[in-house]
Amino acid sequence: MTSEQVPKFLTGNEMVAEAARVIDFHFMGYYPITPSTEIAELINGMKSQGEVSTVLLPADGEHGAAGACFGAASGGARVLNATSANGFLYSLEQLPVQAGCRLPMVLNLVTRSVSGPLDIRCDHSDLMFALQTGWIVLLASSPQAVYDMNIIAVKLGEHPEVRLPVIVASDGFFTSHQRQSCQIFKEKKDVQEFLGPRNDTITTLDPRKPITLGPYMNDPDLINNKYQLHLAHEAALKVFRNICKEYEKRTSRSYDPLETYKLEDATSALFLINSAAETAKDAVDHVRAEGKKVGLLKPNILRPFPFEDLKIASHKLSSLVIGERSDTPGSSGGPLSQEVRSALLADHHCEISTISRVYGLGGKDFREEDAAEMIDLGLRLTTKSESIPLFGFIGTRSGVPNTLPPQVIPILEKSQLISKLVSIEKLSPGSSKQKIKALVADPSLLVARPKRISPGHGACPGCGIFSGLDQFFKGIEGDVVVLYHTGCAMVVTTDYPFSAHRVTYIHNLFQNGAPTLSGLVEVFEEKRRRGEIQANEDLTFIMVTGDGGMDIGMGPTIGTALRNHKMIILEYDNQGYMNTGGQLSYTTPYGKATSTSQVGKNSFGKSFHHKDTISIMAATGIPYVFSAIEGIGTDLVEKGAKAQWYAKNKGLAFGKILVACPLNWASEESKGLEILQRAADCCFFPIYEIENGLTILNYNPEALGKKVPVENWLQMMGKEKHLLKPEYASALEEFQTEVDRRWQQLKIKSEHPLL
Amino acid sequence: MWPFKKKETEATVLRKLLSIRMEAIGGQGANSAGKILAEAAVLGMGYAGNHFSSFGSEKRGSPVRSFVRVSTENKPVRTASYIKHPDILVVFHESLLDSHNEITDGATASTELIINSKKDPQNIRLPYGLKLKRVTTIDATTVALKSKCGLNAVMLAAIVEACPEIKKEKLAQTLTSYFSGLSEIVRKNNLDGFEAAFKYIKSHRFSEDQCNREIQTSPLPEMGWINAPIGGVIINPGNSALKDHSASRKGYAPLFTKELCYNCGFCDMVCPDYCFVWDLDPTGAKAPALQGIDYQYCKGCQKCVTVCPVSALTLTLESEIPEESKMHRVFSNLNAENIEKQWKKLSLPTYAEKISKNGDFK
Secondary structure, three states: OOOOEEEEEEOHHHHHHHHHHHHOOOEEEEOOOOOOHHHHHHHHHHHHOOOOOOEEEEOOOHHHHHHHHHHHHHOOOOEEEEEOHHHHHHHOOHHHHHHHHOOOOEEEEEEOOOOOOOOOOOOOOOHHHHHHOOOEEEEEOOHHHHHHHHHHHHHHHHOOOOOOOEEEEEEOOOOOOOEEEEEEEOOHHHHHHHHOOOOOOOOOOOOOOOOOOOOOOOOOOHHHHHHHHHHHHHHHHHHHHHHHHHHHHHHOOOOOOEEEEOOOOOOEEEEOOOHHHHHHHHHHHHHHHOOOOEEEEEEOEEEOOOHHHHHHHOOOOOEEEEEEOOOOOOOOOOHHHHHHHHHHHOOOOOOOEEEEEEOOHHHOOOOHHHHHHHHHHHHHHHHOOOOOOOEEEOOOOOOOOOOOOOOOOOOOOHHHHOOOOEEEEEOOOOOOOOOEEEEEOOHHHHOOOOOOEOOOOOOOOOOHHHHHHHHHHHOOOOEEEEEEEOOHHHHOOOOOOOOOEOOEEEEEOOOOHHHHHHHHHHHHHHHHHOOOOOOOOOEEEEEEEEOOHHHHOHHHHHHHHHHOOOOEEEEEEOOOEOOOOOEOOOOOOOOOOEOOEOEEOOEEOOOOOOOOHHHHHHOOOOOEEEEEEOOOOOHHHHHHHHHHHHHHHOOOEEEEEEOOOHHHHOOOHHHHHHHHHHHHHOOOOOEEEEEOOEEEEEEOOOOOOOOOOHHHHHOOOOOOHHHHOHHHHHHHHHHHHHHHHHHHHHHHHHHOOOO | OOHHHHHHHHHHOOOOEEEEEEEEEOOOOHHHHHHHHHHHHHHHOOOEEEEEEEOOOOOOOOEEEEEEEEEOOOOOOOOOOOOOOOOEEEEOOOOHHHHOHHHHOOOOOOOEEEEEOOOOHHHOOOHHHOOOOEEEEEOHHHHHHHHOOOHHHHHHHHHHHHOOOOOHHHHHHHHHHHOOOOOHHHHHHHHHHHHHHHHHOEEEEOOHHHOOOOOOOOOOOOOOOOOOOHHHOOOOOOHHHHOOOHHHOOOEEEEEOHHHOOOOOHHHHHOOOOOEEEEOOOOOOOOOEEEEEOOOOOOOOOHHHHHOOOOOEEEEEHHHOOHHHHHOOOOOOOOHHHHHHHHHOOOHHHHHHHHHHHOOOO
């Protein structure tokens, strides 16, 4: 019953995609987050070429993705998701719902440090939240294991005695992006035969067998539901063992719930999970070469925890060093230590000394030398001749007492920030639709405005964000507090210990920036009222977000707008999730090729139209909304000045600026301005304001005889120009029709005061 | 001792475990180079091996390290960590030696260096007085511009030249298959660039007494748990002004001709990197006058060139920019010497001594 295998040289993420290819999931709901994003990209690539038929749903956030997966799984489908870190935590609320409802699926958790401060590299702080969810947690320490565990996960979760969703956890970057020699099934049918069909006793898709999924269940019933969950986990360990044996027969690759390495005669051992355990095997070999009897314990399953296996495997040991890639502050031993110690404590005869060491947080490298240091600690512990702290961190750095980094450039003075470069003129009622007018100096004089961001930030060459932001800031007088959502502008300006912001800056995760700043605005007003801040102190509060933050953060942003706080929200729209490698966002234009809307024989690019964020925000009734592009004129500067006036006097101002992304538009770095101008000329991105509910067109290419077809704009970007080929003619027409429809609608709105 | 014979033997002995670390800036193709090299070793030569890169966010211009391990004995390569002490250290741009001096971290006297530079190997100065046993230089930027190929194709040639473990034909094959999804012309340019590169490789082997025996370690960052402000707060914002982004440019930069400029300010409006240097009169009586470009920050996007109405800014080969044009600084009052001193106070020798005494090193 062996199945033929073929050799490959692939990464962990690529191996998830290879597994998905042969599992043939019905559905994948996802939201991009480093380092798991690639999984959806790779499957999207296969799909665009017609190699898989999996439905891919790019959700508006991980919470939405988890909801989509829950719904899909309830219909008896094979379902996949992939996420990391805060994405996982954002979906966390949904996970016990799905475990409690007993709906199997597979979620690849590519582990990464949980914010904050934001860190995109590997540790297990996200994984440890999984322990409470009721999901099965499988561990994959290498790209090969990632592949195997994904296939095993499907069969395990769907087993009639188990019926649970399954997490497959692999290390971000160290496994997800590490290429290793590995093997995959040659034939998809062998995997299908191994898995068998998905059999569900209940489904939400059979109207002749209606069910109520997710009832309101209080005492005395819920405890019984949870006992069922407990029994399912108890059964899962046995089922896992059996499935792994069956898998080994086909592949010769074996997985025990608890893998042991050179443990037979060992007196001391390490307990490590995932990639660090693989690294530590080399350290064990080296220390053994010196004649010392050491070994390694490495679980392949964390939920259910292999308690019995651990007790049996460790009974000859006199010491065990537990390595933790996450800490539970205040517990003096991370989550793994608690698991291991409770297993050992259950055995009354156990006399093993255990110590815990936290290592490798936030992607800090775990090298063979680090493993050797842990082994050494364990060996010293066996002698019982010295006192070794039970808990500690390895790899921290003390720094130098009483030193602080120097201020390297002058702090901006109030006098520098109040200039005569911009001013606001109130217009008499009836003279114009506008209430106010911004008077702005010529660009030759605006250069005197000190930049609120210092040079040396790490944006890509030709990035439009920073010229766009600076033009907007040129219109702002006085002191500001800025809040940036997670995204390109945030990442490239604040890589610790560096910051490009010369003004006070806050980051919050990109579903929640608007509420965060609204809290600060209100406290500023209240402290001023109480006299805790001087009455003449004046601050302008500005939130800066990408278009991604306006997807995942749309709800909280609308809530903030409805409350009409005195602040500005500025969206820089580069038409995709560029910081994570150019995935589609909801503002991405129809037909654009992105890493999650690839072009192939089965796909023409993004399949739904760009989001009209300006109309959504205008519908909240805030006093000032605008769109703009950077240019050599002063339109954007004027809008900055107006936004500030409205934020000080009336309430929330929202602006959206289109900015060039040469990297992910595949356009020339020098051509940013021309591309933006064409976006305005073809009316894809009209330049207008909505002031107190009245729509004012600032630039009407049609009236000026400058309106061009969308092709004129699209042809300048490598990620769009495929639409000009004859085979995509209908997609192009669909796009042009929608652009024209929105433009006509906007024109009518601008002509009628009631629209 | 017969030096020639010795050299020959050294060059042909296969290392049991070959480790290569590449240091580059995002966009220079170090990740692809690592992947191609490892694929040639694993799928082409049949060795065991692994490859991975350390990334920041997905953008051009951030530091990228790419790691390749090859076991010529076919022992499974399990260690997943970065390569601290590489056999071969590859540097994709000479300016990284100044802007990112941590790139030589962990190099030992037996590490070989391959670096993209016009200089002769004998004239390469490494941070902290590091001296390595063999230095190879190749003017990869020029070769890549000439062949219209990626920098990585050229660097790969220099790497293969230094690695008898990997056959040149296998690498060429992998290079071709790697770019199979791209156009004929791209594939051809990269292969041609790779082939052409060999004649520009300049190597020099230093005698053992010329090499440092100690492992080089970069100065550790100055902050740790004792002195870093709690909450991860940065208390000296604007300090990105210390960074040098010269390595982001791809051979070209704007050149400013003051005589042609009438100070319209358009360049300043569109520059994403805030690198224009103005003479500003604090009283506002005199109009601002453009002085020049701070090339420490310019990434060479050329947006300013496209908006300049009078060709006071022109696209220029970087090597042709006169030295006097490079003197302008955005922060003229940034006292470089003083800051240098303040930061130096905390740098390696005293710092390492302190922490090793405290027993807190690691």
